[in-house]
Amino acid sequence: MGAKANTMIPTTLYDLLHQCSVKLLLSDGTRGTGFFVAPGYLLTCEHVVRNHGGFPIQVSWQQQDNFAEAHIEEILEEYDIALLHFVPPSDDLPCVYLSDELKVGDEIYLFGYPDTEYENGRPVTPEFEGFTGDAPPFMLLEKGQLQPGMSGAALLNRRTGKVCGMAKFTRDQFTDLGGGGITSAVIFQQLPKLVKLQQEFHQQDQRWQKFFNQDTPSKEQAICPNNLPRSGTVRFLGRENELTALHTRLHQIDELTITAIQGMGGIGKTELALQYARYHLKQLTYGSGICWLQAKKLDVGTEIVNFAQTQLGLTPPNNLNLLEQVQFCWRNWPIQGDVLIIVDDVADYAAIKLYLPPQEPHFKVLVTTRLQLGASIQMIHIEVLSEDISLKLIESLISSERLAQELTVAKALCRWLGYLPLGLELVGRFLSRKPDWTLEKMQQQLKSKRLQARALNKRQADMTAIHESAAAAFELSWQTLSKEEQHLAYRLSLFALAPIPWDLVEAWSGEDEDDLEDWRDDGLLNRSLLTRVGQGTYQLHQLIREYFRSKLDDWPKADNLKRSFSQKITQISKQIPQTPNREQILEITPTIPHLTEVTTTWLDSLSNESLICAFVGLGKFYEGQGFYREAKTWYEKCTQVIKQKSRENLSLLASIQGHLARIHQLQGQYNESEKLYKQVLKIQEKSFQISSPEIAETLNDLGVTLYKQGKYSEAEPLFSQAVQLRKTAYGDVHSKVVEGQNNLAGLYNAQGRYDEAEKIIY
Structure with a gap:
């Protein structure tokens, strides 16, 4: 006699099917699925073992990679059926119950080993839609994602509780188009000896009959007591990875597994928990019940007692207090498998902790929350959708x-x-x-x-x-913030919808750095109102920023805060050089979205001079990188704003038009550049003294534009006048003077006046 199999007692028909399923590994690395069909026999598809090359086929079972070696017993290539023989290391292995009963619309369950992921196997739940016109016909399955590697898996008919066939192919491994299979009727027809082997085994082993002789596996309510609310989703999308991660976390081998779905309000935590529970209700994963508790509706202890009374028929003694009644329920919970306890929308973990079940492996606890609950709880943070x-x-x-x-x-x-x-x-x-x-x-x-x-x-x-x-989704979290944390939210709402460098917040706020970090971490981050997106970098979600701004609008000091923010960001723009180098660009780049926000949203908070600094800073940032179109856009926007806000201030207009003229010059648009420089010069001659440095710069720049067009006679007096004005303003040896002299010498060279050029240089 062989040894007993090291298996857990199955609590559902699905557990039993898992225990009948194996992973097959060939010497060339190919893998597929098979299942125990009789003592010492495995069934799989012929194409799964086609390339075995005469070598034994490795059988992996229940994560035991070296469970057994199998050899080909019989191959039916035309029907894609392979019967394998192996020496059972145990005399207690289960075998599937084959039946040819099948109707269109039957729900199917299979467990296979795809060759791309899910090393330890995964379930699929397709639906039988009918037969092909082949001879013999194949089963067609829909609504389930059969993947390569699942060929050879047993197809459990959930209506009958028996295996109606074997998976053969997938229609599309990346979608839920389903696949196809070989019916049990064809298997029996081609392998008649299995009829006798099946009959002999199931007369001696009653494990399979134990389940399908019950009322019926499709009546989940009778087998799995639950109080799950109805789902209101029209179509549940985009959370497949999270569903898998949830199940993996909940079924890790721990004394008590507590898993939390964590995320901001409105992100779908409750729906994810509900979809997980409803899926596993159908799979009968939690045979001893699924208990849904709403943390904010009633006292959690009262909800647990109510569930035990209505769903389990338990009656705690009246002389016990609430906590003792809850403990009575846990002690007397009828255990026929795992229990799933879901606590939705936990805002205070300490308030529910006392009522959680004892540290026993069959109790699985899932909570949904906006909070970071601590290192002892496994957190699954969910993000927005793609x-x-x-x-x-x-x-x-x-x-x-x-x-x-x-x-x-x-x-x-x-x-x-x-x-x-x-x-x-x-x-x-x-x-x-x-x-x-x-x-x-x-x-x-x-x-x-x-x-x-x-x-x-x-x-x-x-x-x-x-x-x-x-807004109501965020109001619950807002109400729990302290005054200081709310003030920090006001500040962050002024920034652009982009990553916010924290050192920028610190430099602006003037608050103690440790206090500021505590308000951020314990207040906003902890309540999923703020996200850390990188080292020292944080960001608000679009709708949370909208919500914070609506709160800011009702705050009496909002205008002062907007002015303070705008001035701080504008000061940074003054530090942008005319031609920033690579290091300066990298340093400035994180601030650019927030400077842009100031020039679009908070324009009314800027003085005229600050306004110019903000727009010019953006223009220089792009100009220095050769992005002339973007730079031109910012200079033109600034011109429009100046004309609207300060029609009388011609000097401001001249300043920005000078930058715009420079962009045209850099792009080779000399006619446009010339016109703008001449307009600037006219304004400056009215606004400044004739000897001012501003006029000297414009004369020089206009001279360059004329020189580029070959208008030497017009450029020469401008260069000469610019040199004289620069000497008056800066002295004879200043770099500006040298620059002007070089421009004049270059003009003389272009005209062939080499002696005059040499005199200027030396």
Whole structure:
């Protein structure tokens, strides 16, 4: 007799199928799936073992890589069936129960070993849609992502509780198009000896019958007590990796596994937990119950006792206090497998900690929270959706035709909403109720009314999210912030929607650095209102920034804060040299989005002089890198703003037009440059003394533009006058004087007047 198999007692039919499934490894690295079909026999597809090359096939079982070696017993190439024989190292191995009962629409469950990921296997739940016209026909499966490596997996019919066939192929390994399989009827027909072997085994071994002789595995409620709320999602998208990570974390071998889904308000924590629970309710993963607790609705202890009474039939003694009643429930919980306890929206971990189940492996605890709960709890932080998934979510609510008509606008909408699931769903549902609205109209309303737009304040009753509006999703966290933490939020809301260098915040605020860090870490980061995106760099989500700005609008000191911020950022622009080098560019770059924000959003907070500094700083930043088009744009914007704000201040206008003239000159647009320099010179002659350095610079620059056009006779007097004015302003040996003399000498050389050029240089 062989040794007993080292397996756990299966608590569900799905556990038993897992224990019947094996991974097959060939000497050339090929791998596939197989399953125990009779004592000492494995069934798989012929194409899985086609390249065995006469070598034994390695059988891996329950993560035991060297479990056994198998050899080919019989090959049916035409039908893609292979029967393998192996010497069982144990006499207690289970075998599947084959049955040819199958109907269109039956839900199928399989467990296989894909060759790209999930080293220890993964489940798939397709649906049987019918047979092909082949002889014999193949099963066609849909709605499940069969992947290469899963060929040879047993197909469990969830209606009958028996194996109706074997997976053969995938339609598309990257989507949920499904695949196909070989029916048990064909297997029995081609391998008639399996009929007898199956019958003999299952007469002696009752493990399989234990499950399909029960009421029926499809009646999850009877097998898995639960109080799960209804999901309001139309289509759940983009969280496949998180679902897998959740299951992996919850089933690590620990005394008590507590896993937390953590993220900002509206990001879909509750929906992710609910989708996970509902999926595993169907899989019967948690045979002893799934208990859903809402941390903010009732006392968690009371909810646990209520669940035990209504779902499990337990009656805690009346003479016990609440905590003792909860402990009674944990001690007397009927255990037929794992238990999943979900605590949704935890705002105070200490308030629920006492009521959590004992440290026993069958209790799995999942919480959703905005908080960082500590190192002892496994955190799964979820991010916003990708653009592609965001568009699919909108499409599921408004139709593909409507989306396709305004795809560019739809992408802009998703961007404005920061790819936040709650915002996307609110807007999508609003548009579904407004069939005459274009997406462009929706975009315009969001831009004008922002968080006050109706679309973001019209929650429907069937939605999973409990928040009445996008703002309400953040209000809960805002109310728990201290006064200092709220003031920090005001400050951060003034920055652009870009990474914020923390040293910039420190330099501006004037607060104690340690205090500032505590307000950031314990207040905003801890509540998922701020994200750390790099070393010393942080960023606000688009909608959270909108929310903080709405709060800032109601703060009495808002105007002072805006002026202070604008002045600080503008001071940085003064440090940008005319031609910054690479190191200076790298140092300045993180500040550029925030300087841009000042020139667009906080323009009214700037004095005229500061305004010029901000625009010119941006122009010089791009000009120094050779991005003349971008530099020209900023100089032109500055010209427009000056004309609107300060029509009388011609000197400011002359200053910015001088920069614009320089850009035209650098681009070889000499006619435009000449016209602008002449306009600047006229303004300066009225505004400054004739000997001023400003006039000297303009004369020199205009001379260069004329020289570049070959207008030597016009350029010469300008160069000469510029040299004299520079000598008056700076002295005879100043670099500006030398520059002007070199310009004049270059002109003489161009005219062939070499003696005059030599006299100037020497």
